[in-house]
Amino acid sequence: MTDWTEFVRNNLRLPALPPGRECEIVEDLARQLEDAYQDALAAGLSSHEAYIAASQHITDWTEFSRKISGRERANMLQVDRWAADASVRGESSSRSAWFGGIWTDSISAVRTLRRSPTFSLLAISTIAVGVAATVVTFSILYSALWRTLPYPRSQELVNVAESNVKDGVVAGAVSAANFYDWQAQNQCFSSMGAYSDWNFNLTGVSEPERIHGELVSADFFSVLEVTADQGRTFRHDEDADGNSDVVVVSARLWRRIFGTATLASQAITLNGSRMAVVGILPAGFAYPNKEVEIWVPLSLSLENRQNRQGRWLQIVARMKPGTTQEAVQKNMEAISRRLEQAYPASNLGWTSHIVSLREKQVGKLRRPLFLLQAGVTFLFLTACFNIAGLMIARATQREAEFATRVALGAGRVRMIRPFFFESVLFAGCGGAVGILLAVVAIAFLRGELEKIIPSADRIAMNPIVLGLGILLTATCLLICGLVPVVHSVRVGRQGHSRIKSRFSPMRQAMVGVQVMFAVTLAVGAMACVRSFVRLASVDPGFNPRSAVAVDLAFAKAKYESNRQQVAVLQKVLEEIRAIPGVLCAGAISDLPLRGNSMTFRLLREQDRDLPAEKLPQAGVRWVTAHYFSSMQIKLLQGRFLGNRDVLPSPPAAVVNRSLARQFWPASDALGKSIRLADDSRWFSIVGVVDDVKQLSLSQDEVPAIYFPYAQKSQAWLNWATLVVRSSISTEALIKAIRQRIRSIDSDQPISKVEILEQAVAAEITIPRFAATLSSTFTTIAFLLAVIGLGAIVAFAVTQRTHEIGIRMALGANKYQILKLVIKQATRSALLGIAMGVLASLFVLRLLENLVYGVRDFGPVILAQVCLASMLLVLLACCIPAMRATHIEPISALHYE
């Protein structure tokens, strides 16, 4: 009996098919031939005749093998031709044929997707990540920059500030007298309110607390059009001098103190005074920031109302409906000019400065957020172009099919439709997954981002953000779909054979664009990384290890005089020093790295005749004994301030290196006398200490002077930050400090406890975030670009195998082949690098004010990135190019 499987296997030649598929075909054919054989036997034929009859089913095995091995599959199906004919005829059936085609194409797209799962997964996940990243950053950008503020008609709200170009003050605080004059004289605002940060000690509760509060004028709430949830806001008479025994509290604070009780003549103790709670604000109201929990009337005395020198108020105002910001600016400038003429001593050079409330709140975030968005968009586009490149590669593999279809008269639409459906599928799935990912990421990131962006709690997926997601998906569809479509149409026009030998310019362009994006991203990322590394290695001027900072503010009612304040601080420090394990403890008025530095005018002996405004300025800090040793700040000359520097000892002061150098450039600062412009006592300089980073790690120290806390004459200075260095655990130390302070004064709250090492680390949180994020983007972008380039070269090498074979047969050596391949492949990449460098110059300029040190290392980065990109490009080309040199001329000539 004939073994039909063996028979088929001996005759059939299917080299292009995977072995699994070949086995199936063999089995199927064998079964059919056997059926034919059995039928013939049943019809009465002899076994030999039946064998002949069955084997007659396939006579030309070569032709048959060719037909089913795939080469002929590209031929247009008869049904396609019918569809084409029907569309030409334009009859009613044409529509159904066309739609039938759509259905067929969509099914075919799904099958294509399933047939190459790795490619599909790669393409879909690339699109998904791109869409998700772009949507998430956009949701941050949108909530921070464009979403309306949570106040009625918030577009009418502006911040009014005072600027003085000569003194370098831009949008600074406003004096009380100027505020009241503005309020009386302006014609452009429907209301104006003043406020100033003012923190309070809340006592009479289980744990005394330091509460962030605001002193506000009576109109403050009406400007924002906020009404109390329970009770009321302030009446005008409560803003009068001496009447400020009422408070309005946030819903959060109310819940913390009174739980779920409703408002009914409750009172709280703030700074030792009983204050009646007259209103509870709606939950979520937070102005000027989220920390504020209590609002107290400004209630300035007549003297304070007329003060024009002290500028300490922030102003929020509501423009009259229909008024433009320009008109407001004009009106306010006119008032400022009048005030300048009337009060030159205080107002000379000062003018008003109007910015919208939104600008005031988020202005600084705009550029970093836009840059982040630009980076993500670059990444997204890189991903799109990469997929487009891959799709062209696939399209190129099907060039023979296109050419055959065109030759058989297939229409252009019919030809591009399968690609369109594939793109729809990729973009659709990728976009949908991306949007879902974005929803999850937004929920996850919201908490993390609150540390960096003030309005992070409002980041959410809303119709506009969703709209962007859909738009991105459409863009993706356009890029991924259009590029291969244009390619296929070109193939259709020019014919298979002509295209084949060429190195597709469209794919080259794709690679060029990807390299450009990658280079631009890399320059931005390198700037962020180098800046981060530099910041992380900046010496803050003190040793943050094993030190804790504790903020204290003494209630004015209890510790009104300097003597009382100094005494309580002294006692607190003595108690803390007695804690077992505490090595050293001191205190300062303004701890470094908090962004604060009080600046005063100082008088040297040689400046006695200078007018007040010509006197030099310097940062002024008050410190207790052992502060410098607690911080481990380096002593350069003389001695630290110590226990002996108390009243009535001779006034002593310590200056920092910058002040010593700036105030006495030619001589020694030690022993010199200096005083504050508004303090008659002369202080003798007893020591020079090293500079510390007072404002931030990225800002250089200003000239500064340290006075002994125990010799201060400023009773308003009722706060201090303790610095405690110990050998015990931080938790135990903080607990012990709390106990010791409570033992001295049970009503004394601790405003803030900070581990210095964490405070220094917090300084580099944003740079670290920027560095991590941007380098991740760059890595992905480069990876995509290199893969894209590698694929295009590999493909080109495969296509030119025959040509390379001929060249080698004619005597070309490996070096020449390598050169041939690399030269052609690197052209587009080099052009991409050049374009990237141009774009990077622009990016570096944008980063100058945002990233620490860009000016210093910009050109170096540019050179490094160029070099690295070229090496990567060479690497991407080299692997397939090396393969080209290993082509055997004989087998290459047999190729195709």
Place this chain on the structure above:
Amino acid sequence: MFSNELKKGSAELLVLSLLEHRQRHGYEIGKMIEQLSRGQIVFRIASLYPILCRLEDRGLIAGRWVERSGERRRRYFRLTAAGRHLLQSQRDVWDDFVVAVNQIVRAPND
């Protein structure tokens, strides 16, 4: 017997039609065509098999192996939704085509 050209033009429609109501294996399809056309249309395996492959590649028919007791397994084909849809529209096209051709072939030529 019809010419190869005529057969080629209609082969796919014939296969799709035969699979409309039930699944069949490849050899059975060829036999059905021969029987139903009373021997007028005959497809050998060499012609029919590539057509089945192409139709399957396009997602118009789907094949699967079916095992029956005491027999070696066979590959059966069924019409997919896309195939069914196409068959519907192509039947109309075929009818229109036949009518159009008849109008010319049967019309008295002046």
